[in-house]
Amino acid sequence: MTTEDILKLSLDMADLKEVPADTAVYCPGRGIRRVLAGIDIDGAELLLAREQGFDLALAHHPGGGTAVLRWDEVFVRHVELMVRAGVPEDVAQAAVEEKLFEDRIVGQTRNYDRVPALARLLGIAYMNIHTPLDEIGRRRMAAAAGELPSRATVADLIAHFRARFGEFHHALTEIQCPVGGTDNRLGRVAVAHGAGTNGGYPVAKAYFDHGVDTLIYIHCQPSVVRQLTREYGVKGKNLVVTGHIASDSVGINPFLDRLRELGLEVIALGLVGP
Ligand SMILES: [Fe+2]
Ligand SMILES: [Fe+2]
Numbered sequence: 001m002t003t004e005d006i007l008k009l010s011l012d013m014a015d016l017k018e019v020p021a022d023t024a025v026y027c028p029g030r031g032i033r034r035v036l037a038g039i040d041i042d043g044a045e046l047l048l049a050r051e052q053g054f055d056l057a058l059a060h061h062p063g064g065g066t067a068v069l070r071w072d073e074v075f076v077r078h079v080e081l082m083v084r085a086g087v088p089e090d091v092a093q094a095a096v097e098e099k100l101f102e103d104r105i106v107g108q109t110r111n112y113d114r115v116p117a118l119a120r121l122l123g124i125a126y127m128n129i130h131t132p133l134d135e136i137g138r139r140r141m142a143a144a145a146g147e148l149p150s151r152a153t154v155a156d157l158i159a160h161f162r163a164r165f166g167e168f169h170h171a172l173t174e175i176q177c178p179v180g181g182t183d184n185r186l187g188r189v190a191v192a193h194g195a196g197t198n199g200g201y202p203v204a205k206a207y208f209d210h211g212v213d214t215l216i217y218i219h220c221q222p223s224v225v226r227q228l229t230r231e232y233g234v235k236g237k238n239l240v241v242t243g244h245i246a247s248d249s250v251g252i253n254p255f256l257d258r259l260r261e262l263g264l265e266v267i268a269l270g271l272v273g274p
Helices: 005-015 043-051 063-071 079-084 091-109 114-122 133-144 154-164 168-169 202-208 222-232 245-261
Strands: 024-025 032-039 056-059 127-128 176-180 189-191 215-217 238-241 263-270
Touching: 005 024, 005 056, 005 127, 005 133, 005 245, 024 063, 024 114, 043 056, 043 114, 063 189, 079 091, 079 168, 079 202, 091 202, 114 127, 127 202, 133 154, 133 189, 154 168, 154 238, 168 245, 176 222, 202 215, 202 222, 245 263
Parallel strands: 032 056, 032 263, 056 127, 189 215, 215 238
Antiparallel strands: 024 127, 176 238
8 A cells, every 4th residue: 555545545534535734645655564553653653663664654643744834724624513513604713713823823833844854764654644533533423422312411421432432431531521510411512623623712612602512622721621611600511521542542543443454554552442
């Protein structure tokens, strides 16, 4: 297989037509048989991959180049997800503006070629697949949440996720409900994932103000939790935070299994097993 074949497979599994801006092949490769896959691939992992005879180092998070510089383009996916959940388009658009503004400016600080340059020097194929795998994870979580009636509680959702996904069962992190409470009814649920990173306060607020009762993020800043709790209290609205590495693994594992079915040897580094 080539790095292009592997990229195409991820797009197909996520039903995406184009390569998202946060996904890239930094060092193309062909005849790939052994893959080292991790959420973050840095210099140490590249050296390990090279030393142990892997053909490809496959990361989830962006490792450099335009995938770190232009990744605000995938943050806009939050708008699509919000609109699908019933948020008016102008409100959804306004909810992402500040983060887009910040990221465009912060992008200037990035040492964007550090890891790709190392891969080129080592002569090892190196790529990352971010949004396609998060989209696979989002769909799996949304489907699981959809299996519960709206009168179910947040505690039921957490129990269901733990039963349904080995990743949540095996992870060292717990699924938390830092805004609202586990005794609350679920009501309408939305999974805001697969859009670069979590949507912070403005995106959560847009969901809560337009009919969503329980919002799922995979991670969340403490200041956002405080702000949402101040605004919505503990009674109606719930923010469920499923845990970064466990939730990334929910999207990555089915893809790695598919690569294995196609005959590749895949060693996963630092993922939570299914
Ligand atoms: Fe992810
Ligand atoms: Fe992640």
